[in-house]
Amino acid sequence: MEDKIGVFICTGYGIAEALDIDALSKVATEEYKVPFCKTIDSCEKADLKTINDDIVSEGLNKVVIAGISPRRYTDNMFPEDIIVEKVAIREHVVWCQPPNEEDTQMMAEDYLRMYITKIQKMETLEPFHPEEAIDKSILVVGGGVTGLTSALEAAKTGYDVRLVEKTDKLGGWLGKQYKSIPSKPPYRDLEDTRIDQLIADINGNSRIKVYTSAVTSEITGAPGLFDVTLKSNGNGKPGGEVLDKFRVGAIIQATGWKPKEPRDTLSYGRVEDVIRNVDLEEMVKEQGRITRPSDGKEVKSIAFIQCGGSRNKDHHSHCSSICCLTSLKQATYLREQDENAKAYIFYEFIRTPGHYEDFYRKTQEDPGIFFTRGDVADVTRDEDGKLTVTAKDTMQGEQIQVKVDLVVLAAGMVPNSADSEAIRALEDAKFTVATGESEVQKEKATEKVKELESHEGTQILNLEYRQGPDLPVLHYGFPDSHFICFPYESRRTGIYAAGSVRQPMDSILSREDATGAALKAIQCVEMTSRGEALHPRAGDKSYPDFFMQRCTQCKRCTEECPFGALNEDEKGTPLVHPTRCRRCGVCMGACPERIVTFKDFSVSIVVSMIQAVEVPDEYEEKPRILALLCENDAFPAMDLVGQHRLHYDPFVRIIPVRCLGSVNTAWIKEAISSGYDGVIMIGCKYGDDYQCHFIKGSELAFSRGENIREKLEQMAMETERVELHQLQISEYEKLPEIFNNFAEVIEEYGMNPFKGM
Ligand code: SF4
Numbered sequence: 130m131e132d133k134i135g136v137f138i139c140t141g142y143g144i145a146e147a148l149d150i151d152a153l154s155k156v157a158t159e160e161y162k163v164p165f166c167k168t169i170d171s172c173e174k175a176d177l178k179t180i181n182d183d184i185v186s187e188g189l190n191k192v193v194i195a196g197i198s199p200r201r202y203t204d205n206m207f208p209e210d211i212i213v214e215k216v217a218i219r220e221h222v223v224w225c226q227p228p229n230e231e232d233t234q235m236m237a238e239d240y241l242r243m244y245i246t247k248i249q250k251m252e253t254l255e256p257f258h259p260e261e262a263i264d265k266s267i268l269v270v271g272g273g274v275t276g277l278t279s280a281l282e283a284a285k286t287g288y289d290v291r292l293v294e295k296t297d298k299l300g301g302w303l304g305k306q307y308k309s310i311p312s313k314p315p316y317r318d319l320e321d322t323r324i325d326q327l328i329a330d331i332n333g334n335s336r337i338k339v340y341t342s343a344v345t346s347e348i349t350g351a352p353g354l355f356d357v358t359l360k361s362n363g364n365g366k367p368g369g370e371v372l373d374k375f376r377v378g379a380i381i382q383a384t385g386w387k388p389k390e391p392r393d394t395l396s397y398g399r400v401e402d403v404i405r406n407v408d409l410e411e412m413v414k415e416q417g418r419i420t421r422p423s424d425g426k427e428v429k430s431i432a433f434i435q436c437g438g439s440r441n442k443d444h445h446s447h448c449s450s451i452c453c454l455t456s457l458k459q460a461t462y463l464r465e466q467d468e469n470a471k472a473y474i475f476y477e478f479i480r481t482p483g484h485y486e487d488f489y490r491k492t493q494e495d496p497g498i499f500f501t502r503g504d505v506a507d508v509t510r511d512e513d514g515k516l517t518v519t520a521k522d523t524m525q526g527e528q529i530q531v532k533v534d535l536v537v538l539a540a541g542m543v544p545n546s547a548d549s550e551a552i553r554a555l556e557d558a559k560f561t562v563a564t565g566e567s568e569v570q571k572e573k574a575t576e577k578v579k580e581l582e583s584h585e586g587t588q589i590l591n592l593e594y595r596q597g598p599d600l601p602v603l604h605y606g607f608p609d610s611h612f613i614c615f616p617y618e619s620r621r622t623g624i625y626a627a628g629s630v631r632q633p634m635d636s637i638l639s640r641e642d643a644t645g646a647a648l649k650a651i652q653c654v655e656m657t658s659r660g661e662a663l664h665p666r667a668g669d670k671s672y673p674d675f676f677m678q679r680c681t682q683c684k685r686c687t688e689e690c691p692f693g694a695l696n697e698d699e700k701g702t703p704l705v706h707p708t709r710c711r712r713c714g715v716c717m718g719a720c721p722e723r724i725v726t727f728k729d730f731s732v733s734i735v736v737s738m739i740q741a742v743e744v745p746d747e748y749e750e751k752p753r754i755l756a757l758l759c760e761n762d763a764f765p766a767m768d769l770v771g772q773h774r775l776h777y778d779p780f781v782r783i784i785p786v787r788c789l790g791s792v793n794t795a796w797i798k799e800a801i802s803s804g805y806d807g808v809i810m811i812g813c814k815y816g817d818d819y820q821c822h823f824i825k826g827s828e829l830a831f832s833r834g835e836n837i838r839e840k841l842e843q844m845a846m847e848t849e850r851v852e853l854h855q856l857q858i859s860e861y862e863k864l865p866e867i868f869n870n871f872a873e874v875i876e877e878y879g880m881n882p883f884k885g886m
Pocket residue numbers: 673689690691692693694695709710711712713714715716717
């Protein structure tokens with residue numbers, strides 16, 4: 130169908146008072162000869178109806194609305210097949226620049242040019258629908274409280290579930306607990322774990338198929354099309370027997386945790402009556418009373434040592450969140466067993482957040498529970514068979530000793546995801562690479578780094594992914610995507626981490642977490658079946674198209690895709706799995722051959738937008754700065770710049786990009802060749818606590834900086850003409866300063882000699 134573009138210019142909100150609307154209209158009608166251009170009084174909800182009427186009466190199929198920011202339109206008011214682009218001349222121009230000045234007018238006209246050019250090149254989106262039907266069932270890996278709750282919640286919502294547990298029974302750690310910490314007012318009394326009821330509900334639900342003593346030996350495919358092979362459990366790894374093969378649409382990994390081995394100095398493993406909190410829990414569950422492992426005698430006194438393996442920078446540096454409450458609970462077991470028994474709790478800090486403080490208070494009121502702040506230095510066996518605990522740095526500044534029957538160490542939680550030993554070995558190897566004494570030592574360590582980096586995580590899921598068989602993990606082995614913004618999301622689309630494999634949490638929080646993950650899995654299968662992207666470009670119907678005839682098999686896209694969406698064949702040709710794709714465009718930024726395109730975002734579209742700006746010649750002394758802003762934080766921050774009426778350099782021209790990782794160096798080269806005086810790129814913050822919505826896109830843009838420098842040097846241009854910045858949306862007030870400082874740098878270097886060539 131032939132394009133028929135309509136341009137609507139809003140005159141409300143002070144726009145007409147600040148700009149020459151006739152001149153702006155002429156950009157559309159005379160320069161671009163668009164067949165239909167109209168001014169409108171406002172461009173909010175009610176007024177959009179008039180645009181819809183014109184779309185119908187004029188037969189328009191592409192519409193540019195110059196007015197308020199695209200982020201102000203919360204609903205899509207237009208028919209699906211109409212391509213609409215919105216230009217924020219209110220927020221980005223009129224609210225930030227002085228009215229009726231030449232530079233303000235030039236800015237508005239340039240934006241109209243850029244977006245008319247853009248829409249000319251955009252094509253109608255057609256959502257991706259694979260040839261095979263999308264499967265909406267859900268695989269839950271892990272039969273503890275999180276896995277069971279996820280399975281039950283998904284099944285109750287109407288989705289079929291396959292639940293896989295590696296041991297021979299359901300329940301996980303909660304199944305081994307005697308009682309639970311209080312979950313309801315007055316938050317003082319221990320409760321039944323309710324795990325038996327949960328297991329009964331699972332077994333009674335016809336939508337849930339349970340596999341025990343089973344592990345996933347292979348998972349191929351992509352969201353909506355995951356093909357799973359289950360094998361018998363051969364000591365934690367796939368055994369010989371294939372139990373089943375089936376297809377699912379999404380996966381929840383609820384593989385829980387394992388206890389961290391306590392510090393050596395606390396005698397665990399050497400002295401029989403020094404046990405871990407998990408051991409005590411299992412003992413009480415099994416025999417209903419606390420006895421000494423060494424002689425089976427009833428215990429009259431226990432020393433609980435908090436952070437027995439945690440929050441120690443040399444051992445296990447993070448808090449496991451449940452250990453304090455577990456010790457309070459277990460001290461209560463002892464006191465219920467024997468009213469004369471004594472529990473000594475040695476701690477540095479007691480952490481009992483929220484309502485759990487009430488339970489803490491109850492134990493403080495108990496005359497048989499003693500709290501001592503101090504660092505336990507030693508645990509020794511006495512001749513009389515008792516144990517002596519020595520603590521130093523107590524609140525009184527004295528060293529104290531307590532004789533007890535049993536010592537219980539609050540062992541921390543390690544997620545059952547990554548191989549934490551492998552993570553530590555990787556860190557050691559990297560350290561040697563950086564600081565090794567000899568080249569031979571460094572080379573060996575480099576080889577080790579390569580070997581360890583090629584395998585991320587233990588083989589729990591056994592994904593057939595080019596980028597590794599498991600969910601990649603964060604620093605401490607948690608496979609979460611981000612701890613604040615994106616819970617449950619992992620770096621593998623359609624696979625969600627939940628419960629204590631995601632972060633340390635108790636069983637009450639695990640139940641909530643399980644429900645959240647079940648919702649994410651449901652969202653995944655539903656949106657995938659509609660051909661839409663998942664978080665963070667939720668609902669996006671575009672997807673990347675690879676023009677394979679020109680692929681040089683350089684593997685940059687397959688290595689850099691943050692979500693493992695691309696496998697590759699033996700020659701290195703990318704094998705695209707569109708339903709794994711989050712539409713970030715990182716592959717487009719990576720590809721030196723520029724063969725990756727989206728129908729609404731491509732190297733060529735952005736090049737056209739860059740070229741559409743009128744670049745004054747050098748004698749006019751009006752530089753032009755191209756600003757490539759990430760759509761997730763930096764570009765929305767521009768709206769806040771407008772709302773706060775903050776002024777910024779009028780020579781900046783902004784183009785939003787899906788992620789800074791989607792920036793192709795061709796755009797920078799094009800800008801400089803077209804006479805722009807500088808290019809500034811602003812993306813989200815990166816690092817382990819990243820905010821980059823596409824995980825490493827922003828970081829990739831920085832690491833590709835070397836290519837950019839090379840390009841500039843080839844063009845005999847100063848490398849200072851390109852700058853990269855990280856910014857979070859709350860730092861919006863820094864944006865004008867960043868632009869203005871860069872404009873000063875450009876002024877120092879003078880006009881680009883390519884102008885007018
Ligand atoms: S758009 Fe992003 S998620 Fe999709 S294939 Fe490219 S790099 Fe991977």
